[in-house]
Amino acid sequence: MRVLVVEDEPDLAEAIRDGLRLAAIAADLAGDGDTALEMLAVNNYDLAVLDRDIPGPSGNDIAAHIVASAKPIPILMLTAADRLDDLASGFELGADDYLTKPFELRELVLRLRALDRRRAHNRPPVWEIAGLRVDPFRREVYRDGRYVALTRKQFAVLEVLVAAGGGVISAEELLERAWDENADPFTNAVRITVSALRKRLGEPWLIATVPGVGYRIDPASSDGTPAGEAR
Structure with a gap:
């Protein structure tokens, strides 16, 4: 599985990448919206992990771009907000799941695995x-x-x-x-x-x-x- 992680906090982004590698998940990092769009244009990803508040095009903009693309992929949103209105707006934009900061890396891995299984619903889990x-x-x-x-x-x-x-x-x-x-x-x-x-x-x-x-x-x-x- 290959994942695009869009997160502008370098320490958190690197921690996520290192943790995903331990779970046999390859992760590319983008620190801003423009870089994320460039990487989506040249690479094939199975999933995207998006922070909503990033420089350049926001996480919401990136989500809208993914949903409108020829081959949309599941999106997991990272956010510091846990208000119902914020969650609702994210799902309306096309997010498939949410994780509120701070979070346990193990939970992120479990959620990504679950999204991957749903993405390939015709594929048996084992x-x-x-x-x-x-x-x-x-x-x-x-x-x-x-x-x-x-x-x-x-x-x-x-x-x-x-x-x-x-x-x-x-x-x-x-x-x-x-x-x-x-x-x-x-x-x-x-x-x-x-x-x-x-x-x-x-x-x-x-x-x-x-x-x-x-x-x-x-x-x-x-x-x-x-x-x-x-x-």
């Missing part, structure tokens, strides 16, 4: 494929009943691949959705992470490499590709 069981909410993975310990980044990559339902995901898309804006587009981090993930999941290999295209979950894959390599 994925099961070829003996693999992935629970995004609890961040648990089992292979044939065996618990598989994954790093945060490995889990984020697996989540994107499983959600594709067997479709091919390019290395570029994995980098975009499982990392954040600071990721080096020329890095080999995707290949290394996928190779390590293959090894953690064990044989027969579930992650197939589609040469020149990307990766996909393939229940029938047993092509002998070594865990540390990608064809």
Whole structure:
């Protein structure tokens, strides 16, 4: 999951980003409305976390822009106000949820996970494929009943691949959705992470490499590709 966090308090914004990373959620930061609009124009996000009171176009303006876009995404508003009128106006603008400052980071993560499940209402909350069981909410993975310990980044990559339902995901898309804006587009981090993930999941290999295209979950894959390599 990749989230845009629009918050003009640097310490709070960085704390949110660091906390979301611990929950395997990639987060990009925008400190003002103009930057947020620019980032929305060039990146694909699953969710947006908006502070209402920011420099430039306000959080309300950003929310209206998202709702009017070709591919609207769920919006969680952050606000220091908890008056009913303020909440009502935010929901009228298109907010899907609200969180009043100060808040516990764990609650933010839980709310984002809930919004993500509602966004993909046709997707089961727990994925099961070829003996693999992935629970995004609890961040648990089992292979044939065996618990598989994954790093945060490995889990984020697996989540994107499983959600594709067997479709091919390019290395570029994995980098975009499982990392954040600071990721080096020329890095080999995707290949290394996928190779390590293959090894953690064990044989027969579930992650197939589609040469020149990307990766996909393939229940029938047993092509002998070594865990540390990608064809």
